[in-house]
Amino acid sequence: MDMKATKKKLGMKERYRALTRDLGWEPSYQDKDAIFPYASYEGIKVHDWDKWEDPFRLTMDAYWKYQAEKERKFYAIIDAHAQNNGHLNITDARYLSALKIFLQAISPGEYAAHKGFARAGREFPGVGTQVACQMQAIDELRHAQTQIHAMSNYNRYYDGFHAFADARDRIWYTSVARSFFDDAMSAGPFEFMIAIGFSFEYVLTNLLFVPFMSGAAYNGDMATVTFGFSAQSDEARHMTLGLECIKFMLEQDPDNLPIVQAWIDKWFWRGFRVLGLVSTMMDYMLPKRVMSWREAWDIYGVENGGALFKDLARYGIRPPKGWDDAEKAIDHMSHQFMLGLYQWSFGTSFHSWIPSDEDMDWLSAKYPDTFDKYYRPRWAHIRKLKAAGTPFKNYGLARLCQCCQLPSVFTEPDDPTLTCHRETVYKGEKYQFCSDGCMDIFNNEPEKYIQSWLPMPALFSELGGDVGAWMNWVSLRDGVDNGDYDGSTDQQHFNEWRGLATSNL
Amino acid sequence: MTVKSIKDYVGVSRDRVENFNGKQLVYVSWDHHLLFASPFLLCLPPETPFAAMVSGPLTALVQPDPDAAAVDWRTVEWLKDNAPFTPDFSRSLAANGIGHKDQIRFRTPGLNALLNAA
Ligand SMILES: [Fe+2]
Ligand SMILES: [Fe+2]
Numbered sequence: 001m002d003m004k005a006t007k008k009k010l011g012m013k014e015r016y017r018a019l020t021r022d023l024g025w026e027p028s029y030q031d032k033d034a035i036f037p038y039a040s041y042e043g044i045k046v047h048d049w050d051k052w053e054d055p056f057r058l059t060m061d062a063y064w065k066y067q068a069e070k071e072r073k074f075y076a077i078i079d080a081h082a083q084n085n086g087h088l089n090i091t092d093a094r095y096l097s098a099l100k101i102f103l104q105a106i107s108p109g110e111y112a113a114h115k116g117f118a119r120a121g122r123e124f125p126g127v128g129t130q131v132a133c134q135m136q137a138i139d140e141l142r143h144a145q146t147q148i149h150a151m152s153n154y155n156r157y158y159d160g161f162h163a164f165a166d167a168r169d170r171i172w173y174t175s176v177a178r179s180f181f182d183d184a185m186s187a188g189p190f191e192f193m194i195a196i197g198f199s200f201e202y203v204l205t206n207l208l209f210v211p212f213m214s215g216a217a218y219n220g221d222m223a224t225v226t227f228g229f230s231a232q233s234d235e236a237r238h239m240t241l242g243l244e245c246i247k248f249m250l251e252q253d254p255d256n257l258p259i260v261q262a263w264i265d266k267w268f269w270r271g272f273r274v275l276g277l278v279s280t281m282m283d284y285m286l287p288k289r290v291m292s293w294r295e296a297w298d299i300y301g302v303e304n305g306g307a308l309f310k311d312l313a314r315y316g317i318r319p320p321k322g323w324d325d326a327e328k329a330i331d332h333m334s335h336q337f338m339l340g341l342y343q344w345s346f347g348t349s350f351h352s353w354i355p356s357d358e359d360m361d362w363l364s365a366k367y368p369d370t371f372d373k374y375y376r377p378r379w380a381h382i383r384k385l386k387a388a389g390t391p392f393k394n395y396g397l398a399r400l401c402q403c404c405q406l407p408s409v410f411t412e413p414d415d416p417t418l419t420c421h422r423e424t425v426y427k428g429e430k431y432q433f434c435s436d437g438c439m440d441i442f443n444n445e446p447e448k449y450i451q452s453w454l455p456m457p458a459l460f461s462e463l464g465g466d467v468g469a470w471m472n473w474v475s476l477r478d479g480v481d482n483g484d485y486d487g488s489t490d491q492q493h494f495n496e497w498r499g500l501a502t503s504n505l
Numbered sequence: 506m507t508v509k510s511i512k513d514y515v516g517v518s519r520d521r522v523e524n525f526n527g528k529q530l531v532y533v534s535w536d537h538h539l540l541f542a543s544p545f546l547l548c549l550p551p552e553t554p555f556a557a558m559v560s561g562p563l564t565a566l567v568q569p570d571p572d573a574a575a576v577d578w579r580t581v582e583w584l585k586d587n588a589p590f591t592p593d594f595s596r597s598l599a600a601n602g603i604g605h606k607d608q609i610r611f612r613t614p615g616l617n618a619l620l621n622a623a
């Protein structure tokens with residue numbers, strides 16, 4: 001049987017059409033609403049799915065080719081890193097605390113994003129959107145995998161990496177990120193796109209990845225830098241998808257504006273709370289620091305975010321409601337959060353430490369209005385307690401916020417000496433919050449947030465307050481994974497091995 | 506509207522008091538004393554006398570603060586639900602109207618060593 005040779009290769013534009021738009025069809029024996037049951041209940045009105053633009057015009061065949069090439073390069077470098085004891089090139093093993101938090105709290109978020117986009121790809125009726133979501137789902141799965149692989153080499157030598165999945169599910173400081181993604185995944189497809197595609201990828205990703213990847217480069221961590229490069233071109237695509245999606249919603253119907261604005265308000269604040277973790281990495285955990293959290297915020301928050309919201313103003317969008325409260329918190333949050341991480345470090349699967357004189361001088365130079373006034377005296381006192389042989393451990397645990405699930409370490413926007421107290425009663429039961437932003441989110445959808453599983457109350461409701469049993473349950477090895485860096489096995493090992501590698505003793 | 510959903514949606518509070526084996530949560534916070542990064546979380550039987558909560562867990566927990574020794578518990582200013590409150594030390598948490606997940610605050614005007622140290 002003869003096959004007729006095809007005339008010509010398809011051009012870019014035709015290929016895109018054939019491999020995306022042409023994959024869709026009009027259903028004939030099933031109702032469209034039955035096929036896409038989640039497309040309308042959020043109230044977003046779409047009149048023409050074909051107006052969806054895919055600025056990248058990427059087709060699946062080209063996608064596979066690019067990604068395979070990236071994977072090949074990535075694993076070549078990761079193998080070399082492992083074989084050449086790349087772990088001894090980092091500045092200091094204190095750096096690893098930032099990596100451990102990233103692996104326990106953020107990498108699982110990549111996996112969650114994968115699940116969310118796979119679902120959104122199924123639930124959106126438009127073909128262009130389906131294909132874009134499908135690719136992002138695969139990207140995010142790849143990010144989770146490559147991050148875990150990049151960091152697995154450190155697990156052979158250092159503590160705190162071994163049980164990141166248990167930490168993700170059960171420990172307390174990761175639940176801010178976990179609940180962020182759980183909240184997004186249990187929302188409808190449009191809200192999911194605003195939560196992850198827009199708020200996370202577009203507004204916050206720079207504040208998360210740029211400092212973190214530069215931090216890795218500054219601190220000699222080639223494995224993580226390599227991951228960063230491998231993910232960078234994906235992230236550019238993700239940001240574009242997020243922005244495209246929000247513009248699409250706003251252009252389709254004027255009734256969409258208030259819904260979208262409410263989601264922006266909500267997801268900005270939820271994302272801002274996740275960034276609390278990042279602020280401590282930047283200001284306290286990198287032995288060689290890239291820039292302060294305040295400097296990063298000025299560039300990526302104020303400048304870039306400001307320009308974005310100016311651009312969106314033509315649709316009637318205003319900056320997120322919590323923007324001013326966020327600005328007021330910038331010079332305080334990393335210090336407030338880090339003081340918490342240190343005093344509860346018996347319950348962290350990473351090490352923390354009291355900043356040295358040099359660290360504190362850096363902090364007061366970066367935070368001239370706040371550090372010496374509010375935070376240096378606390379660190380100085382904590383140092384005194386340690387020197388006296390009574391290191392500060394706060395067994396009082398913490399009040400967690402019902403929404404962001406973080407310990408309520410944050411202060412009143414206009415009084416940095418007073419904890420922010422917010423509470424509400426719903427169906428006869430009391431709920432506590434860290435801020436107005438979090439309380440507003442709860443009040444909009446209380447039935448959702450009353451179900452929050454909060455790690456610290458769970459220590460009492462599920463384990464009767466037995467801290468040892470809790471440590472087993474979260475796979476935290478007491479005296480090994482937790483506590484002060486000073487005197488830890490990580491410190492001992494790193495210094496010993498680096499000594500062997502750089503001297504003849 | 507309590508949640509956007511495709512059908513009736515009713516949530517169940519995860520931390521309701523029945524789940525705490527006869528005890529309840531109480532949050533306690535010392536105003537302007539942020540050596541303690543967050544309000545303390547205590548889990549106590551509702552029959553606990555207010556005085557026992559103060560002389561027991563609370564006194565122990567505030568020890569690391571340099572102002573701790575100077576606190577006179579009988580003269581501190583108390584707040585509950587963020588409003589002034591006069592506890593009866595001899596009566597229980599329940600009899601003082603302190604419910605599950607309530608926030609108790611106390612103030613010690615004039616005491617703040619770590620704030621003036623700079
Ligand atoms: Fe990702
Ligand atoms: Fe992404």
Ligand SMILES: [Zn+2]
Binds near residue numbers: 435
């Ligand atoms: Zn919160």
